[in-house]
Amino acid sequence: xxxxxxxxxxxxxxxxxxxxxxxxxxxMVFLISLSEVRLAMPPYAPFIEWxxxxxxxxxxxxxxxxxxQDGLYFEAxxxxxxxxxxxxxxxxLVGYPMAYAIAQAPERWRSWLLxxxxxxxxxxxxxxxxxxxxxxxxxxxxxxxxxxxxxITSPLQLLYTDFAVLIGIVYSxxxxxxxxxYANLERHDRLLLEAAADLGAxxxxxxxxxxxxxxxxxxxxxxxxxxxxxxxEFVIPSLLGxxxxxxxxxxxxxxxxxxxxxxxxxxxxxxxxIVLLLPMVGFQKSIQRQSEDGV
Amino acid sequence: xxxxxxxxxxxxxxSRFMLVLGFLFLYLPIIxxxxxxxxxxxxxxxxxxxxxxxxxxxxELLNNxxxxxxxxxxxxxxxxxxxxxxxxxxLAAFALLRAGxxxxxxLLSAMIGAPLVMPExxxxxxxxxxxxxxxQWLGWPAGRGMLTIVIAHATLAMAYVAVxxxxxxxxxxxxLEEAALDLGAxxxxxxxxxxxxxxxxxxxxxxxxxxxxxxxxVVIAQFVAGPNASTLPMWVFSKLRLGVSPEINALATLVxxxxxxxxxxxxxxxxRRERQVQRPVST
Numbered sequence: 001x002x003x004x005x006x007x008x009x010x011x012x013x014x015x016x017x018x019x020x021x022x023x024x025x026x027x028m029v030f031l032i033s034l035s036e037v038r039l040a041m042p043p044y045a046p047f048i049e050w051x052x053x054x055x056x057x058x059x060x061x062x063x064x065x066x067x068x069q070d071g072l073y074f075e076a077x078x079x080x081x082x083x084x085x086x087x088x089x090x091x092x093l094v095g096y097p098m099a100y101a102i103a104q105a106p107e108r109w110r111s112w113l114l115x116x117x118x119x120x121x122x123x124x125x126x127x128x129x130x131x132x133x134x135x136x137x138x139x140x141x142x143x144x145x146x147x148x149x150x151x152i153t154s155p156l157q158l159l160y161t162d163f164a165v166l167i168g169i170v171y172s173x174x175x176x177x178x179x180x181x182y183a184n185l186e187r188h189d190r191l192l193l194e195a196a197a198d199l200g201a202x203x204x205x206x207x208x209x210x211x212x213x214x215x216x217x218x219x220x221x222x223x224x225x226x227x228x229x230x231x232x233e234f235v236i237p238s239l240l241g242x243x244x245x246x247x248x249x250x251x252x253x254x255x256x257x258x259x260x261x262x263x264x265x266x267x268x269x270x271x272x273x274i275v276l277l278l279p280m281v282g283f284q285k286s287i288q289r290q291s292e293d294g295v
Numbered sequence: 296x297x298x299x300x301x302x303x304x305x306x307x308x309x310s311r312f313m314l315v316l317g318f319l320f321l322y323l324p325i326i327x328x329x330x331x332x333x334x335x336x337x338x339x340x341x342x343x344x345x346x347x348x349x350x351x352x353x354x355e356l357l358n359n360x361x362x363x364x365x366x367x368x369x370x371x372x373x374x375x376x377x378x379x380x381x382x383x384x385x386l387a388a389f390a391l392l393r394a395g396x397x398x399x400x401x402l403l404s405a406m407i408g409a410p411l412v413m414p415e416x417x418x419x420x421x422x423x424x425x426x427x428x429x430x431q432w433l434g435w436p437a438g439r440g441m442l443t444i445v446i447a448h449a450t451l452a453m454a455y456v457a458v459x460x461x462x463x464x465x466x467x468x469x470x471l472e473e474a475a476l477d478l479g480a481x482x483x484x485x486x487x488x489x490x491x492x493x494x495x496x497x498x499x500x501x502x503x504x505x506x507x508x509x510x511x512x513v514v515i516a517q518f519v520a521g522p523n524a525s526t527l528p529m530w531v532f533s534k535l536r537l538g539v540s541p542e543i544n545a546l547a548t549l550v551x552x553x554x555x556x557x558x559x560x561x562x563x564x565x566x567r568r569e570r571q572v573q574r575p576v577s578t
Contacts, residue, residue, distance in 0.1 A: 006482070007390075011399050014387035014453065018406040021450045025421030028428055042427045094320070097313035104307055113314075115562050120321050122554045125511050126531050127547040131324035133539055134331065140340050141327055174321065224412070232414025234514055239535055249416045253517075256420065266424070269417045280412060 033266030034059040044262050063267035073251065073268065077275070080248040083162070084230035087169040091177040091226045092219065094170070099181035099218075100211075103188070114182065121175040129168050129239050136164050136240070164240040165247075169230045176229075177222040184218025185211075217286075224283055228276050248272055325551060332544035340539075352545040359542065362530060369510055369527040372441060376448040377505035381498055383449065384456025384505075391457070392464050410454040419518030422447045426519060439521030447519045448512060452505035459504060463497035503557075 035044040035058055045058040067073045102113045120128060135141050136158040143155040158164060188211065196206045234249030241247065246254075248268065255265040332353075335346035356362065391404055410418060426436055426443050436442050471493070475485045513528035520529060534540055 007393070008396075010386050010393075011390040011396070011403060014383050014390060014407070014457075015399055015403050017383055017450070017453070018403065021422065021425070021446060022406055022409060025425040028424045029417075029421045032424055042424075042431065094313065094317055097310040098317040101307075101310035101314035104310065111562055111566060115558060116318060117321070119555060119558060120325060122507055122558060123325070123551045124528065124531075124547070126513055126528050126535070127328070127543070127550060128324065130531070130535055130539070130543055130547065131328040133535070134327060134340050134544075135324055137340060137539070139338070144340070171320070171324070174317070228412055229414055232416050234416050235532065249414065252416055252420065256518075262424070265420060269420050272414065273417055276412075276414065 029266045029269055031059065032263055033063055033270050034061065035263045035266075036060075036062065037261050037263050042262065043260050063263050064271070066264065067267055067271065072246075073248075076246045076248045076251045077271070079245060080231050080233075081275070083165060083169065083247065084227050084233075087166055087173070087230050088177075088223050088227045090166065090170045091174050092223060095174055095177035095181060095222065096219075099178045099185055102178075102182050103185035110186075114179075117175050117178050125172060126235065128172060129236055132164065132168055132171065132240060133159060136167070159240065160242050162242070162245065165237050168236040168240045169226075169233060172236065173226040173230060176225040180221040180225065181215065181218040184215050184221075188214055220283055220286055224279060227279065231276060232272060325547075328544055329548045329551065332541065332548040334541060334544075337541060352541045353549075356542050356545050356549075361525075362527075362542075362546070365525050365527045365530040368441065368524060372444050372448065372526060373506045373509040375441075375445045376452055376509040377502045379445065379449040380452035380456050380505040381502045384453040384501060385460050385494075385498065387453060387457040388460035388464055392461060407454050407457050410451045411458070415451075415512070415514040416518075418451060419447065419515040422450070422515070423518040438523075439519055440524040443519045443521065444516050444524065444526065447515050448509040449505075451512075451515065452508045455504050455508060456501035459501040460494070460497050463494060467493065 031047055032044050035047060037043055038045045047058055049056050049058055098117075102110060102117070105113055133140075137143070138155045138157065138159070140159070142158060143152075146152045147155065192210055192214075193206050196210055201209070232249045233247060234253055237245075237247040237250050238253075241250075252265050252268045252272070255261050255268060331340060331342070333348035333350070334342055335349040335351055336343035387403060387407055391400060391407070422443075423439075426439060429435060430437065436446075471489055472485050475489055476482070480488070511528060513526075513532045516526045516529050517532070520526065525533075531543060531546070534543065
């Protein structure tokens with residue numbers, strides 16, 4: 001009896017916490033995204049109001065319509081998704097061989113190599129982005145090196161470009177790609193590859209026909225772990241990006257802090273969430289398919 | 296038979312080459328950051344060979360009141376967050392694997408994963424809107440500051456703790472607990488004497504993970520901190536928007552050294568423990 005009471009609290013405490021601080025905030029964002037901006041504190045119209053002797057709901061889809069009609073938001077969304085997609089691809093191309101090499105390394109080396117991958121991730125995210133400012137500046141180290149080598153005669157504009165944002169994102173999220181890939185590649189059965197080699201398959205054939213298909217869950221997990229935060233990224237474009245090319249995270253923050261238009265910021269957040277939810281659902285499906293195939 | 300399998304292949308050579316290149320990519324920026332923290336000049340990337348190396352920026356760091364205040368707030372927030380997140384995340388992990396009615400368990404598992412995949416900016420925005428509304432309706436939380444940051448960070452971090460603890464619990468040998476119960480120990484005794492001691496490495500790594508998440512976060516704090524509280528990342532972020540500053544190099548170097556030390560010791564200890572556990576079996 002005592003046990004079941006304990007077990008009930010074990011569920012109830014985290015459940016109540018999450019309902020209060022995860023689910024309720026979402027409902028708030030959704031409701032506010034349907035509201036309209038007012039000069040008040042908080043700066044939105046009450047959801048329901050007593051106007052001229054009747055209750056009136058102040059909820060409608062105007063903000064979504066506004067976002068749909070204003071080209072700026074569409075551009076910011078598509079730009080963010082494009083940057084996130086390219087960064088994800090770069091992370092995959094760099095991260096896959098790295099994860100592969102670590103999985104192949106002698107056992108006693110592996111935990112140290114993994115540590116070396118994680119270490120930059122544990123040092124502050126902001127400080128890592130900051131390091132790139134020093135490298136990419138007009139009088140930064142990359143330009144100094146290129147000038148000294150005589151490759152260029154005048155410094156290149158590297159900082160505050162799309163390229164800088166891309167580098168920043170790839171640099172910050174590379175470990176998120178490598179770790180799930182490594183976790184997958186490490187479990188592969190070497191016998192499969194040896195059998196294929198004995199049957200005369202070339203290196204490439206073995207990679208394409210065995211290693212890559214087997215590592216699909218790792219690839220998908222790594223890509224999602226990079227793509228989703230990259231699409232909503234706000235710090236990297238603010239520090240490294242062009243001031244005229246806005247990523248949606250920055251647009252959201254500007255709507256909120258600078259314009260104090262909470263309803264529009266809420267609507268942007270809802271749309272971003274829905275856009276990013278789609279690949280998640282696809283991922284769930286692919287995992288289900290995988291486990292069904294396995295059976 | 297010739298050794299065709301592994302190691303001697305072009306694929307292995309290519310991937311090792313990429314690994315070296317990848318490590319250069321990961322570490323060159325950090326190394327340059329550290330080197331230039333000893334630069335005397337205010338121009339961060341131009342080496343002033345007459346006066347360098349110098350500890351000038353480390354000294355200025357230690358005399359910067361705003362920075363020290365922000366760092367102290369960050370430490371407090373991170374420690375509180377980590378403790379709260381370990382309690383909540385562990386409860387959630389136990390609930391998911393062992394206890395409770397099925398329906399609330401399904402609800403819990405649906406919600407606990409959400410903070411892991413949500414962009415931080417959405418978490419921050421939604422929590423701020425909640426805090427503002429609650430304050431208007433109930434008068435709580437009165438103003439925003441340390442409390443609201445801790446609540447926001449703990450909500451994010453408990454999801455990570457739950458993942459860590461769950462993976463440990465899944466490989467947990469329950470027969471130990473059952474044996475103790477059969478021998479007449481109360482569930483409470485079993486929890487304190489058996490479950491908890493076996494769980495503590497997972498709890499510790501969960502605590503450290505939560506601490507780091509909180510210590511590092513700028514986006515969520517930016518939303519929920521309110522005008523009067525500034526964590527260390529918030530201070531750094533506002534400073535960076537104005538441009539580079541050699542003080543930040545010095546700060547970064549100290550942070551990196553500290554993290555490398557803690558992680559290095561942790562890995563070394565856990566490897567030594569593994570070896571001690573394995574030795575009697577292998578010989």
